[in-house]
Amino acid sequence: MALPDLLPILVIGLYFLGTVLFVVGSALRQELLKNAALGLAALGFALHTFDLAQLAAVADAAQALTAGRFLFCLLGWGILFIFLLLWWRLKLKFLAVVAMPLALVLYIAANATAGVSAKLPPMLSGLFFLLHIGTLFASMALLAMAFGAGLAFLHLEKRIKIKAGLKTFQKDMPSLDTFDRVNHFVSLAGFPLYTLGLASGYVWAWLSARRVFSLDPKEIMALIILVLYAYLFHQRLAMGWRGRKPASMAICVFLLTVLSMLGINFLVPTTFHGFKP
Amino acid sequence: MEKIIHLVGLNHRTAGVDVREKFALTNVADFEKSLLVACPLREVLALSTCNRVEILVVADNERCAGFDLAEAVLAHWAETCQGDPETLGAHTYRHTGLDAVTHLFCVAASLDSMVMGEPQILGQLKTSYRKAVETGTARVIINRLLHKSFSVAKRVRTETAIASSAVSISYAAVELAKKIFGELSGKTAMLVGAGEMAELAATHLLASGIEKLFICNRTYARAQELARTMHGEAVFFEDMVEHLKGVDIVISSTGSPTAIIRAKDIREVLKKRRNRAMFFIDIAVPRDIDPDVNGLDNVYLYDIDDLKEVVEENMSARQGEAVKARAIVDIETQAFASWLKALALQPTITDLLGRAEEVAGRELAKTLKRLGAVDDETRQALEVLVSSVSRKLLHEPICFLKRRTREEGTAERFIDMTRRIFNLDADQVSPDAHLDRRTLEDETIDCECCRDDALQDPGDEPQKPEGKD
Numbered sequence: 001m002a003l004p005d006l007l008p009i010l011v012i013g014l015y016f017l018g019t020v021l022f023v024v025g026s027a028l029r030q031e032l033l034k035n036a037a038l039g040l041a042a043l044g045f046a047l048h049t050f051d052l053a054q055l056a057a058v059a060d061a062a063q064a065l066t067a068g069r070f071l072f073c074l075l076g077w078g079i080l081f082i083f084l085l086l087w088w089r090l091k092l093k094f095l096a097v098v099a100m101p102l103a104l105v106l107y108i109a110a111n112a113t114a115g116v117s118a119k120l121p122p123m124l125s126g127l128f129f130l131l132h133i134g135t136l137f138a139s140m141a142l143l144a145m146a147f148g149a150g151l152a153f154l155h156l157e158k159r160i161k162i163k164a165g166l167k168t169f170q171k172d173m174p175s176l177d178t179f180d181r182v183n184h185f186v187s188l189a190g191f192p193l194y195t196l197g198l199a200s201g202y203v204w205a206w207l208s209a210r211r212v213f214s215l216d217p218k219e220i221m222a223l224i225i226l227v228l229y230a231y232l233f234h235q236r237l238a239m240g241w242r243g244r245k246p247a248s249m250a251i252c253v254f255l256l257t258v259l260s261m262l263g264i265n266f267l268v269p270t271t272f273h274g275f276k277p
Numbered sequence: 278m279e280k281i282i283h284l285v286g287l288n289h290r291t292a293g294v295d296v297r298e299k300f301a302l303t304n305v306a307d308f309e310k311s312l313l314v315a316c317p318l319r320e321v322l323a324l325s326t327c328n329r330v331e332i333l334v335v336a337d338n339e340r341c342a343g344f345d346l347a348e349a350v351l352a353h354w355a356e357t358c359q360g361d362p363e364t365l366g367a368h369t370y371r372h373t374g375l376d377a378v379t380h381l382f383c384v385a386a387s388l389d390s391m392v393m394g395e396p397q398i399l400g401q402l403k404t405s406y407r408k409a410v411e412t413g414t415a416r417v418i419i420n421r422l423l424h425k426s427f428s429v430a431k432r433v434r435t436e437t438a439i440a441s442s443a444v445s446i447s448y449a450a451v452e453l454a455k456k457i458f459g460e461l462s463g464k465t466a467m468l469v470g471a472g473e474m475a476e477l478a479a480t481h482l483l484a485s486g487i488e489k490l491f492i493c494n495r496t497y498a499r500a501q502e503l504a505r506t507m508h509g510e511a512v513f514f515e516d517m518v519e520h521l522k523g524v525d526i527v528i529s530s531t532g533s534p535t536a537i538i539r540a541k542d543i544r545e546v547l548k549k550r551r552n553r554a555m556f557f558i559d560i561a562v563p564r565d566i567d568p569d570v571n572g573l574d575n576v577y578l579y580d581i582d583d584l585k586e587v588v589e590e591n592m593s594a595r596q597g598e599a600v601k602a603r604a605i606v607d608i609e610t611q612a613f614a615s616w617l618k619a620l621a622l623q624p625t626i627t628d629l630l631g632r633a634e635e636v637a638g639r640e641l642a643k644t645l646k647r648l649g650a651v652d653d654e655t656r657q658a659l660e661v662l663v664s665s666v667s668r669k670l671l672h673e674p675i676c677f678l679k680r681r682t683r684e685e686g687t688a689e690r691f692i693d694m695t696r697r698i699f700n701l702d703a704d705q706v707s708p709d710a711h712l713d714r715r716t717l718e719d720e721t722i723d724c725e726c727c728r729d730d731a732l733q734d735p736g737d738e739p740q741k742p743e744g745k746d
Binding site: 156160161163166170171174175176177178180240241242243244245 | 453455456457458459551552553554571574575577579583
């Protein structure tokens, strides 16, 4: 069996082992296990990168890029990338609990949707792809991190607020401030990326069909998300929101993007975004 | 006259913070004086801290026959605090006799504290005692009892490991702060009210890397003094709220009867600091910080009861040492019981004469050794001599004591004085005793006879009593 055939199994195996090991390491408070888990995930990430590069290098680029497998693969990769970035910048190992299972699920989903592809016209260029899919996926990956950090924040914050005392698990968690910094980073970097992604989509729609808005469910959903995201961005940066409110907001926005991604793409007939066979 | 000791009180185990707040004694000296008037008591000492109120009373057994002293004290206490006597009764404990002594020793040794082994309680007890001495409500028995309790505390601290890792409430609070803020370096803290507890908290905060410390006190001079030792910055009490916008952690322990930090002030402060998190630790009873503050976003308020939960864990490790400490307390209680028993005229006269005979016998033996072989007649003459000198010397003091014991209320004072002058209870007196009350520097307190005993030089001439030749 050649390497390309083995690659998905290897990546899934590494992500799976990494996830399990990280959860076990957290439960047993073993830093060594957690570090081993992150090592496995990093190795998986390297292979994952190689897999993506291989897909992108296929001669018929446009077709490859719109394939379901590639898109899911990219989203999973993006989430892990953002996690590694946060780990590096904020020393936030804890979010591996969110990033690793998500990357695993998305990678599995990518392989399950191997035959499916979006009904995108061949006019897609590399630039458009970068602007639209790249930015949106990056902001979704950021949101996924904010989602994990938000849940952790709300949980820990509640324990402290109601004075319930901290158990070993909560004592091992990073501080509230660290989780809030993730949220800040996500609002700061994610919102412009999301806006750029959406704007590029509308520009492309105008270029291709001479109309910006086609009442596509995906478009409506995206606009709702954009408004909420903008609200979060504004409140966070201009009004000095901190803590619980932005955490809840980021969780909402992430859940909506998941709904938009999975629910609409697979279940509702839409113009461009459908994966529905 | 036989004495009876009663102790009534409440602590963090028997009463919640609301009840403790309600029945805290804000003016202990007035309470002590009024209690002496209200009940037939000899001595009173009251201790009121954020975690406990202890009222120790001593009365004559005969005068109080058929009178429920504990009940009367409770009634007066409830009246002073304008609270419901039944609520108070339901949350208090009562100890009588040696139980009261044991309880007080446990309190002093911090065995009864919320955080076992914390050092603050001893300081608070010392302050209360000093005040009671100034007010004149602490006399012979309370004097002795308190001095004993301080020495018990010292023994427990040195002989057991109970205080070795004294994880105090403020330390637990620092741990919580780390959970909220992550690293404490670069953070700012403020101490409101500069009591002993506040100083301890400040030490912990500085050790955890707090960058700046403001110290705020109603008495600005006190704040300045503390700021100097803690390398902090003193703040006027009136400017406190203004300074809060730059402060992340506030530790409050003032004696204010009402809240000094209100939710509406903090709402404004939060706006100014763009919702950066704040952590309030209220170790005062009555509480200094409006409980509604905890309802605000990004603000965490812990009062003394909440911190109890946090520190509960490290209690268990110290339970083993507590057993050792209890043993010390029991031994000391028995020692106190024997003293109390001896605090009567007859045992004192017996002890006095016994002591005189013992000294005379010892000095006689020394003299005989120096003289070498003597005949029986000389020996008997010498024995009669020392015995009569010592007895005659004691004749006047004993007559004086007998006269005084016929007077109302002065017997114990003079008996105790006598016992102390002659050290009839064989107490170990530290060379540092009453250091703070001394006026003369480096004055040796050894007398000539002590030197003679200490040197044990057989070549020395026997000391001649002055004026008797």
